[in-house]
Amino acid sequence: MNLAQALLSGLLIGGVYGLFSIGFSLAFGVMRIVNFAHGGVVMLGMYVGLYAFDASGIDLLVSIPAALIAGGLLGATLYVTFYARFVGKATLQQLLLAIALGLIIQVLAQMAFGPNAQSIRSAWGSQYLIIGTMFASYAQIAAFGVAVVATLAVEALLHGTRWGHAVRAVADDAEAAGIVGLDAQRINLGAFSLSCALAALAGSVLVTYYPVSPPVGFGLMPIALIATVIGGLGSVKGAFFGGLICGVVEQVASTAWTPALQDVPLYALLLIFLAVRPFGLFGRPSAH
């Protein structure tokens, strides 16, 4: 394995990391919710992808809308039942609530789908595009493509639509947004559903080449945390680039060092960012 291959693989998986980090960052940026259950939603999205494939045999075309809808509905339910009362303050209780939900989602998934890792045997998951000495599976490329398109769509949604402006207004100052007549609760509900829909979408494309098991959810959380902080807590494009950086660093570390410790440089990267640039690449330094 050479360095160029590691860069390519890192970039491809980094796109998917970026996609689920966007959702995580969105929930934090708009509602100050640190959703430790976000990885659990990604994991459920992976199962949606898996079963959609089993049912239809056509992976992405069916799994993408199914995952988006399932994730959005789950997000809406979680928001109304649990998170609504914690909007605006990332308190100890809110973090613990999210961890509890993550644990519960994991156990329920284990009861429903079993503890073993499962993967899709798709026709094009095992077909590779070969470019010189490098290669990438079609599934990886398709997943990356979906991630890029979805990220651009979310950016367009936030910056180009009335709803997006409302979301950003609530994120800036929920109280002021309320004064000018925006219904913050409804906007939050939409934003949180979108956050979870993106998580499930990321899961449904990730499963085309990455095996799923219940613990995968918590396993992915550090990536979301790190990508989001590197990009700037609350920034959508920051989270995407943070995801790309995570993917590349991880794959390069895996090639140049050892796969067992591929994530350790990421942890170091997070600490470096916290020490010297806590507002991340795209965040704004706060007044304090």
Added chain:
Amino acid sequence: MMTRFSFNWIGIACVLAVASLPAWPFSDSYIVAAVIRTLIFIALGQAWNVIAGIGGQLSLGHGVFFGLGAYATAILFNLWGVPPWIGVWAGMLAAALVAVAIGGITFRLRGVYFALATVVISLAFEKLARFFVDLTGGDAGFALQFLGDSWWGLQSREPTPFLWPALALVVGYYMLTRWLLRSRFGLELQAVRDDEDAATAAGVAVFRTKLMGLLLSAVMTALVGTLHVQFYLTIDPGNAFGLFQAVQIQLPSLIGGLGTAIGPVLGGAVMIIANEATNWASSRFDVPGLDVLAYGGLLLFIVIRAPEGLSGPLSAMLRRRPR
């Protein structure tokens, strides 16, 4: 006055009952061991409560300090024959150094950064512990060389000798917490927990206060780690640094009452009962993950329905009791 008087007597009676447990007619080594497990569990909760409950800084990585205490003692003992009496200091020192590093980086920032950093630090330690097999035993864990009954090695064939140090630790931590809640340092920690800006405006050195709180909590946790490894004779990466361990450390204070002295003690005792019940249930119904589900459900219930934990309603009840 009446209530404090009776509360203290109940406490002393409980301590005496536990201390004299081996002499009781129905007691056997299984029961004694179960009580020791509970005491270790409570002590961990008490240590976490110092920074999270009193200082308001949510550490999701206290397993790091626990694991450092356990691993430092165990590695020094097995590889170089250093007795745990000295190893415990190495563990506490290592925990202190890591606490200063994490706190130094994140405590100048506010909000969630500290919590995020602790998650990542504990994952890093877990990965490293799994990887450096020669030093840590890797995934399988690390087993202390067993010497039989030994003062020098702080080991025993029977659980009973561990009962009193474990009890002393819990009582000591309880007294420490009570003192802390009224002391200058403790008031500063609570002020920082309630409002950092207001604490600054009152003249409190916020950064230093958080750092000292974490330091104290980390050292307390490492000490329990040493006791844990001497008692169980084994430690593994998941047990030391894993997420589930981090959640377990939080539960006693959450159930009993965050930021109170009695909370972790009460909560730990309740937890163990719940724990025995789920163990029994999972052995009977063979549903894997039932314990995790129970913990998750419990956590959910407390956060939503009883954020004050048990000690709130309990102390209100005692206060209201007619004399």
Added chain:
Amino acid sequence: MAAFLLEVADVSKVFGGLVALKSVSFAIEEGEVVGLIGPNGAGKSTLFEVVSGGMRPTGGTIRYQGEDITNLPAHLRRRAGMSRTFQKIRLFNNLTVEQNLAVAAMQSTPAGRTWKSEVQSALIRLRLTGLVDRKPSELTLADRKKVEIGRAIVGHCRMLMLDESLSGLTRDEADDLVGEILALNRDLGVTILVVEHVMPVVMAMARRLLVLDYGTIIANGLPAEVARNPDVITAYLGTKKGAT
């Protein structure tokens, strides 16, 4: 040179590209009661934060008791006797009234006195002795404001900075609190800087007014003079300046 307690010299503050303060200079003598007023968005809060230590200025210097404190951390300013309150009351909600004051007293009790006696005298002065064991959530708004002021003056306090302390109070409560504040100045010699955007309140309290508009001081003088100043009137009527 006259001994000013506080000297703000050429202070500016820029957020991103936005200039919140440009070259602000003024000085306050020991024992004065000074009002800082200005329309919304004039930079009052920024100036307040810069002086109390919540923010560092982009340029300029701040001197207190003759010493440069521009880069002194906020908690050390408090220990040096420079106290503040918050626009939206901020108390330690899980501590009692007495403990709220004790935390501050422990940081800045002068040698030779005890923090307990400092807390006691502040409680007596503000007539809070009946509420010592209460939590802030059990108090009225007026009492919570008093607790916050108590926390600010307990121990060593030479200068008290109040950020819109009277908002939300009834007329009687506000009059009462103004009385307490002026008594602090009269009895203890505490220098007072009040930030307000409601003119009548500050006119009644302050013996000198500073008017801030678009990040600069546009007037500085006796309340009656300031009220007649055409620039001040324009600023308050909201006419756009420099839009020619």
